[in-house]
Amino acid sequence: MRMAELSRRTGVPVPTIKYYLREGLLLPGERTSPNQAIYDESHVRRLRMIRALAEVGGLSIAKVRDVLDAVDSPDEPFEVLGAVQRSIEPPVGATDGEHWAQARERVAKLLLERGWRAKIGSPPAQTLIAALASLYDVGREDLTDLLERYAPMAEKIAETDVERVTRGQGIEDTIEGVVIGTVIGETMFGALRRLAHQHVTAMTLGVVEEYDFGPGTAGGSGSHLE
Amino acid sequence: MRMAELSRRTGVPVPTIKYYLREGLLLPGERTSPNQAIYDESHVRRLRMIRALAEVGGLSIAKVRDVLDAVDSPDEPFEVLGAVQRSIEPPVGATDGEHWAQARERVAKLLLERGWRAKIGSPPAQTLIAALASLYDVGREDLTDLLERYAPMAEKIAETDVERVTRGQGIEDTIEGVVIGTVIGETMFGALRRLAHQHVTAMTLGVVEEYDFGPGTAGGSGSHLE
Incomplete structure (x- = not known):
C-alpha cells in the first residue's frame, strides 16, 4: 500500500509517519521509484504500536525507540517486559x-x-x-x-x-x-x-450523585455525549 | 518554630519553602519582627501535603494549587476527591x-x-x-x-x-x-x-531469575543497597 493508505489504516497522519521514518522508528517501505514506496502489514502493526506507546502511554520518542529496540531483538519476552518497565x-x-x-x-x-x-x-x-x-x-x-x-x-x-x-x-x-x-x-x-x-x-x-448516563446513552442514543 | 526548624521537620529546603510562600501555597507564618516569622503544626502538615503532591504525584505547582484550593474549601470530601482526580x-x-x-x-x-x-x-x-x-x-x-x-x-x-x-x-x-x-x-x-x-x-x-535480595538484606544488612 502507499503511504496515504497506511495513514488511513492506522489513523496516523502522513507527516507523522514521515517523522517516524526519519527517526528510524519505522522501517522504510519498498522503493518502487525514487519518490515512491510501498508498505505492508508489518508497517501497519508497527505504527499501531508506536501510536499506543506515544499517544496512550505518553512516552517520548526516545523511550518509544528503547521499547522498539527491545521488541526487535528479543532474547525472550521477559527482556521486553523489562525494557517496557524501564521506559x-x-x-x-x-x-x-x-x-x-x-x-x-x-x-x-x-x-x-x-x-x-x-x-x-x-x-x-x-x-x-x-x-x-x-x-x-x-x-x-x-x-x-x-x-x-x-x-x-x-x-x-x-x-x-x-x-x-x-x-x-x-x-x-x-x-x-x-x-x-x-x-x-x-x-x-x-x-x-x-x-x-x-x-x-x-x-x-451517602452522597446523592446524579447519573449523567442512562440506558438511552448506553444503548447508543448519544444524547449525553458531552 | 522558625523556618529553619520547619525545613528540618518537613525535609523541604528553605528556598523551596520561600517559593511556596510566594506562590501562596503556604500561608505566611506569624510575624514576630519585620524579617522573622514563626510557623506551627499547620505549616508542617501543609508542607508535607505539598511535597506528596509535587514530588511523588509529580503535579505542577498550578495543579497543586487546584488541589489545595479544594482542600481549603471543602463542601464535602467528595468534592476534594473530584478536584484531586481532575488534577x-x-x-x-x-x-x-x-x-x-x-x-x-x-x-x-x-x-x-x-x-x-x-x-x-x-x-x-x-x-x-x-x-x-x-x-x-x-x-x-x-x-x-x-x-x-x-x-x-x-x-x-x-x-x-x-x-x-x-x-x-x-x-x-x-x-x-x-x-x-x-x-x-x-x-x-x-x-x-x-x-x-x-x-x-x-x-x-519458567525464567530462572536471580534474586538480588535475600534474608540478609531484608533483615537490614544493607549489603545490596545499590
Whole structure:
C-alpha cells in the first residue's frame, strides 16, 4: 500500500509517519521509484504500536525507540517486559531520604514473604520504595499498610494480564501484548480505580450523585455525549 | 518554630519553602519582627501535603494549587476527591476517533451493569474511554475484555482505599488521606502491579531469575543497597 493508505489504516497522519521514518522508528517501505514506496502489514502493526506507546502511554520518542529496540531483538519476552518497565517508569528522586532505608526493607520483606521473583533494584521496586518512603515523610505511617493490602490484589491482576497476553497466537502477538498490555492496561486500571473511588466514596458518604448516563446513552442514543 | 526548624521537620529546603510562600501555597507564618516569622503544626502538615503532591504525584505547582484550593474549601470530601482526580488525570486527546463512540458505549454499559455511581463525563471515565478506544485502534480488540476483568478488582481496591482513609480521625485527616491516598496510592499500586508482572511472567515462562535480595538484606544488612 502507499503511504496515504497506511495513514488511513492506522489513523496516523502522513507527516507523522514521515517523522517516524526519519527517526528510524519505522522501517522504510519498498522503493518502487525514487519518490515512491510501498508498505505492508508489518508497517501497519508497527505504527499501531508506536501510536499506543506515544499517544496512550505518553512516552517520548526516545523511550518509544528503547521499547522498539527491545521488541526487535528479543532474547525472550521477559527482556521486553523489562525494557517496557524501564521506559514507562517515572524517575525516582533522591534515594537517601530519612525513610528510604526503612521503606526499602519493608519492600524487600514483602517480596520475600510473597515469594515474588522480582528485583528490589528494578525500576518498579524503586518507585514503590520512594512512594512508601514519602508516606512516612508526610507523617502518614498509618497508611503504609496499603503496601501489604495491595500486594495480593496486584498479583491477581498480574495473573490476569499475563494469562490474557500469553494465550495463543505466537511470540509476535505475545510481545506486542506485553508492550500494549503494560502501557494501556496500566492506564485502564488506574482510571477504573479512580472511577471506583467515586462510586465507593459516594456510597460510603451517602452522597446523592446524579447519573449523567442512562440506558438511552448506553444503548447508543448519544444524547449525553458531552 | 522558625523556618529553619520547619525545613528540618518537613525535609523541604528553605528556598523551596520561600517559593511556596510566594506562590501562596503556604500561608505566611506569624510575624514576630519585620524579617522573622514563626510557623506551627499547620505549616508542617501543609508542607508535607505539598511535597506528596509535587514530588511523588509529580503535579505542577498550578495543579497543586487546584488541589489545595479544594482542600481549603471543602463542601464535602467528595468534592476534594473530584478536584484531586481532575488534577492528576492525564490529558485525553481527540474524543472523536474511529472507535471512541464504541469505547464510550462499552464503558457506559460497564458503569450501568456494576451500578457504579460514577460519571461517564468525569476525567477518569474519559481516560478509560480513550485507553479502550486505543486498543481497538491498534487492532487488539482481543485485549479489550480486560475492561470487564479489571472492574471488580478495581472496585475491591477502591473499597480498601476508602475504608482505610475514612476510618477514624476526623474530617481533616480524611481529606488529607483522600489526597495523599489517591496520589501516592496510585503510584504504589502501579509499581506493585509491574513488580507482580515480573514475578508472574518469570513463573509462566519458567525464567530462572536471580534474586538480588535475600534474608540478609531484608533483615537490614544493607549489603545490596545499590
